[in-house]
Amino acid sequence: MTTEMKNLLLEFAEQCQPASAPWDAIEARIIADGKADKFRWSDRHKRLTGLAGAAVLVGGMYGAASLSPVVAIALDKAPGVNQVYDWFGDPGLNRAVAFDNKMQHTASDRGIQFTITDAYYDQDRLSLQYRIDLPDRMIGSSPAAPEIDCYMNGEKLDLQGGGACGSASETAWQGMWEMYPNGALPNDFTLQVAIHKIGGVAGNWLLQVPVSRDKTQANTKVVELNLSKAQGDVTFSINRVSVTPASVIVDYEYNWKPGQPGGIDLLIYDRENGEYLRPVSGGPVRQRHTDGNTQTVEAAALFDAPKQLPSSLYVIPEKNSVPDLTQNQAFLAPLNQTMPFTLDEGILGQIVVNHVDYTPDKTVVTLSYHGPLPYPMFFGLQKPNGVPIDPLTGPVSNGNGQFTISYPAIQPTDKAEFTSAHYDSTDFMTDFAMQVPLN
Amino acid sequence: MDVSSDMVNRLRNGEMKAYQEFVEQTWSKSVRACWIILGHQQDAEEAAQDAYVNLFRNRSQLRNTDRFDAWFYRVLMNSAKQIRRRRRPTGISFHDVDLVDVSEGLGKADLRMSVQHAMGQLTDEERTTLVLTYFCDLTDREAASATGWHLGTFKWRLAKAKRHMGQILGQEDWLTDIAAGGVSS
Numbered sequence: 001m002t003t004e005m006k007n008l009l010l011e012f013a014e015q016c017q018p019a020s021a022p023w024d025a026i027e028a029r030i031i032a033d034g035k036a037d038k039f040r041w042s043d044r045h046k047r048l049t050g051l052a053g054a055a056v057l058v059g060g061m062y063g064a065a066s067l068s069p070v071v072a073i074a075l076d077k078a079p080g081v082n083q084v085y086d087w088f089g090d091p092g093l094n095r096a097v098a099f100d101n102k103m104q105h106t107a108s109d110r111g112i113q114f115t116i117t118d119a120y121y122d123q124d125r126l127s128l129q130y131r132i133d134l135p136d137r138m139i140g141s142s143p144a145a146p147e148i149d150c151y152m153n154g155e156k157l158d159l160q161g162g163g164a165c166g167s168a169s170e171t172a173w174q175g176m177w178e179m180y181p182n183g184a185l186p187n188d189f190t191l192q193v194a195i196h197k198i199g200g201v202a203g204n205w206l207l208q209v210p211v212s213r214d215k216t217q218a219n220t221k222v223v224e225l226n227l228s229k230a231q232g233d234v235t236f237s238i239n240r241v242s243v244t245p246a247s248v249i250v251d252y253e254y255n256w257k258p259g260q261p262g263g264i265d266l267l268i269y270d271r272e273n274g275e276y277l278r279p280v281s282g283g284p285v286r287q288r289h290t291d292g293n294t295q296t297v298e299a300a301a302l303f304d305a306p307k308q309l310p311s312s313l314y315v316i317p318e319k320n321s322v323p324d325l326t327q328n329q330a331f332l333a334p335l336n337q338t339m340p341f342t343l344d345e346g347i348l349g350q351i352v353v354n355h356v357d358y359t360p361d362k363t364v365v366t367l368s369y370h371g372p373l374p375y376p377m378f379f380g381l382q383k384p385n386g387v388p389i390d391p392l393t394g395p396v397s398n399g400n401g402q403f404t405i406s407y408p409a410i411q412p413t414d415k416a417e418f419t420s421a422h423y424d425s426t427d428f429m430t431d432f433a434m435q436v437p438l439n
Numbered sequence: 440m441d442v443s444s445d446m447v448n449r450l451r452n453g454e455m456k457a458y459q460e461f462v463e464q465t466w467s468k469s470v471r472a473c474w475i476i477l478g479h480q481q482d483a484e485e486a487a488q489d490a491y492v493n494l495f496r497n498r499s500q501l502r503n504t505d506r507f508d509a510w511f512y513r514v515l516m517n518s519a520k521q522i523r524r525r526r527r528p529t530g531i532s533f534h535d536v537d538l539v540d541v542s543e544g545l546g547k548a549d550l551r552m553s554v555q556h557a558m559g560q561l562t563d564e565e566r567t568t569l570v571l572t573y574f575c576d577l578t579d580r581e582a583a584s585a586t587g588w589h590l591g592t593f594k595w596r597l598a599k600a601k602r603h604m605g606q607i608l609g610q611e612d613w614l615t616d617i618a619a620g621g622v623s624s
Contacts, residue, residue, distance in 0.1 A: 006573040013471040021466035030495045
């Protein structure tokens, strides 16, 4: 009977004709699954910390205008000599320090000495480390990275750039400037650097710096691609991958509904070296084109370089979790209630509101934050009619996860409310995963 | 399931290449095992995919490499169970589709229809016992372990499943076999 039953079941089961094994989808899920456990809480934490801590992206084409309080906090933790890259939130550059060109090019004006000490130049980026020596005084009350204009043969270069700077001592600042060329540049050229303001002091600091890809070229791989996947109304394409000693930059493209919050980030897995490439904040900014109800987003993602150049990289798109307070996880919490009380933001942690001090000229909220971000980024305060109340200052760190935020004077009877949301995990788009050959 | 101890060790070490080989080698059987239980091919493929992902996630829990089959089928059955809980309210299944292929001859087609009917009459648990015993070739103990049921419960459900199948298919010798306590071991 056993044999009969066995044969019967085997024959019956043959009615089911599975498609071939979907290994790509399974592998993508395995990678995403592992990432969900490890990446989301560790690497993502670093990434976001890097974003704020780097303070980056002053001026240039990034459009960031002012430093947030958290950036100021980060800048208070001044970088020591040779720690700038790490401090900048770009450990890939730190690891690629052997590919730096060391130099001492100095310009002086108004008693302020500006010295470029290192230049890193590869296929995609040009990074300068510098030091500012002051005569005997600080410039301004808070440090700010000087804006740098770059030229070649007198022609202004089309670059996306930004930088950060912190005090190294009472009379010295140290910082770096990061640039992403829009278009091809020669392997060797003389970079002409012009700075017209350092701190609050106007002047002219002009330098000529020879830069060369000699050191990086042999360790760089750039592949132009046309990999594309479509499902439903989403199309996702990878157009270019560049692997250099300092970083991996992936140029990709996807369609997105105009006005829809968030976008698509990438998760990159190097199977040969068995590591997820850590995403790094910053990087080049690409374009968005809107045509009717479709928005095409050309994006670029910056990652740490792999340990060794692999023959391929595995790319999994991920819907990013840029918080959208209009979504249904959003919630409101009255400002005037028994303290302390907790705002549960899900994977973004918890905010415990400890005190609200109402004074005639301002209202100060004291809270503690426990979560993966460097500070509680995604909550706000609003009036009962939904109008946001912008903070006067803060969040300012008091150490140990304690922050204070000052708002314009509000009375308890105003019934102001915290706006926040409970954030769920990010969405990996495993159906769009791709193996990108680098050979 | 013919999986070498070397392969099992590679799977336990999280070697992706080994996983790829294992998935490609066992995919059809895994899907079919789930299909017999769930009745829906899409659900079955989903359950199998979940099982392979769960296998990787829980690979460090495999202590006894000699019992890999039973362990994997346990993961597979759990995935099927999860899928069953969120089963689609509609869909194509062997419960409601005519599986007759007239080119095979009516005798075989009749038998297939009978099996289809019989399977449709069994509970999910009863189908699970048949799958693990006759399709996956597990012993009663291994199958009981794979389902998480006590051995006695498993044997009871298997006996019930065989009795139902025998009754529906009209094969008296199966009933005789069951009456003699002939559950496989």
